[in-house]
Amino acid sequence: MISAKQISKSYETPGETVEVLKDLKLELADGEAAAITGPSGCGKTTLLNLLGALDRPTSGSITIGDHDIASFSEDQATHFRNHSLGFVFQQHYLLPQLTVLENVLVPRLAGDWQESESDTRDRARDLLAKVGLDHRLTHLPWQLSGGEKLRTAVARALVNQPKLVLADEPTGSLDPASTDTIADLLLELNRDEKVTLLVVTHNQALAQRIGRTLQLRDGKLWSAVAE
Numbered sequence: 001m002i003s004a005k006q007i008s009k010s011y012e013t014p015g016e017t018v019e020v021l022k023d024l025k026l027e028l029a030d031g032e033a034a035a036i037t038g039p040s041g042c043g044k045t046t047l048l049n050l051l052g053a054l055d056r057p058t059s060g061s062i063t064i065g066d067h068d069i070a071s072f073s074e075d076q077a078t079h080f081r082n083h084s085l086g087f088v089f090q091q092h093y094l095l096p097q098l099t100v101l102e103n104v105l106v107p108r109l110a111g112d113w114q115e116s117e118s119d120t121r122d123r124a125r126d127l128l129a130k131v132g133l134d135h136r137l138t139h140l141p142w143q144l145s146g147g148e149k150l151r152t153a154v155a156r157a158l159v160n161q162p163k164l165v166l167a168d169e170p171t172g173s174l175d176p177a178s179t180d181t182i183a184d185l186l187l188e189l190n191r192d193e194k195v196t197l198l199v200v201t202h203n204q205a206l207a208q209r210i211g212r213t214l215q216l217r218d219g220k221l222w223s224a225v226a227e
Contacts, residue, residue, distance in 0.1 A: 001028050001029060001030040001032070001065065001079075001102055001116075001163065001164060001196045002024060002026060002027065002028035002051065002062075002063070002064055002164070002196070002198070003026075003027055003061075003062075003063040003064075004026040004027075004050075004051065004059050004060065004061070005025055005060055005062075005128040006023045006024075006025070006059065006060040006061070006072075007021055007024040007025070007047075007057045007059075007060035007062065007213055008022055008023060008028075008057060008058045008059045008060055008219075009021040009025070009043070009046055009047075009050065009055075009057050009058050009062075010058050011061050014173045016052045019044050019219060019221060020043040020046050020112065021046060021047060021050075021057070021176070021219045022219030022220060023203050023219075023220065024047070024060070024215070024219060024221055025090070025098070025220075025221065026221055028196060028198060029142065030163075030196060031190075031194055031195070032196055032197075032212065033186075033187065033196075033197040033198075033199075033211055033212065033215060034198055034199070034210065034211065034213070035200075035201055035206065035207035035210040035211070035212070035213045035214070036198065036199070036200045036201075036211040036213075036214050036215075036216055036221065037199075037200075037202060037204065037207050037213060037214070037215050037216070038047075038202070038215055038216035039202070039217075040218055042203065042215065042217060043216055043219060044168075044200040044214050044216055045168055045169075045200065047200070047216065048166050048168050048198070048200050049106050050062060050070075051064070051080045051166060051198065052071075052081065052087060052166050053069045053072055053078060053080055054077075054081070056070060057070055060076060062066070062144065064080075064084070064108075064163075064164060064180035065084070065163060067080060067084075072140060080098050082107060082160065083160065083162075083181050084163050084164065085162050085163075085165070086107075086150060086156075086157030086158055086160065086164070086165040086166070086195070087157055087165075087166055087167075087168075088150070088153050088154055088157045088165065088166070088167040088168070089153065089167075089168050089169075089170075090168060090169040090170060090172045091139075092149045092150060092152070092153045092174065093153075094139050094141040094149060094152060094153065095141075095150065096140065097140075098140075098141075098143065099138050099139060100128065100133060100136045100137055100138070100140075100141075100144070100152050101121070101124055101125065101128065101138065103141070103156055104124040104127065104128060104152065104155045104156045104159050105120060105121065105124050105151055105159065105160055106156065107156060107160045107196055108120045108124075108159055109152075116186075119213065123159060123161075124155070124159055127155040127158055127159060128143075128155050130155070130158045130189070130192075131151040131152075131154055131155050131156075131185060132151065133148060133151055133152060133155070136148060136152075136183055136194060141170070146151075146173050146174055146178070146227040147174060147178045147181065147182070150171070150174070150182055151169060151182075151185065152195075152218070153170075154170075154185060154186070154189065156193070157187060158193060161193075162195060162197070163196060164188075164195065164196045164197075165187065165190075165197050165198070166198050166200075167197070167199040167200065167201075168200050169200060169201055170182060170186070170199065170201070170203075171183075171201065171203055171206055172203075173192055176205070179205065179206055180205075180209070182206075183206055183209040183210070186199065186210070187209065187210070197210070207224075213218065
């Protein structure tokens with residue numbers, strides 16, 4: 001599913017070049033779940049942005065499925081994100097003027113989808129039922145708890161039936177009990193929806209629940225357990 005090789009990413013600042021990622025390698029199999037941990041500022045979000053075709057590496061190759069995403073044009077990257085990827089962010093980015101159901105439908109309203117409107121709505125409702133929000137369809141984001149907003153974001157990430165879901169600090173603002181609930185949900189969806197799951201987190205408890213854990217330090221990924 002994911003094959004990243006010799007990935008480097010640097011940024012130019014006044015007077016110096018800041019190298020965030022250095023010859024990084026990552027292999028993730030189809031249907032696998034993995035977590036990436038590391039201290040704040042180590043480059044976790046930078047890596048996720050590269051894997052999500054939101055940014056380009058300074059050097060190296062990134063292959064997801066049959067796609068060399070590092071060579072995409074902007075239009076190709078947009079199409080790929082909309083059709084093949086699901087994103088879950090810590091801030092959720094729910095549109096405040098839209099209901100829960102409408103927020104989940106947003107990714108399906110963009111692009112050249114052939115699915116009928118009724119089928120799309122049925123899938124969104126099914127996903128919201130799966131995440132326990134079938135009683136919140138007409139609520140606005142301000143009426144939801146933090147955990148409910150996150151579950152809405154998870155449903156939105158899955159509505160386009162992605163092959164890969166990328167989650168960036170999804171439980172950063174949640175208490176331990178809610179973190180366990182979200183971990184259960186992500187792993188259940190990984191199993192039932194057959195999606196590949198990559199979670200970036202500083203939460204060691206969440207990382208352990210996900211299973212395979214990699215540490216990002218010194219610009220490279222290292223196994224969190226001895227081989």
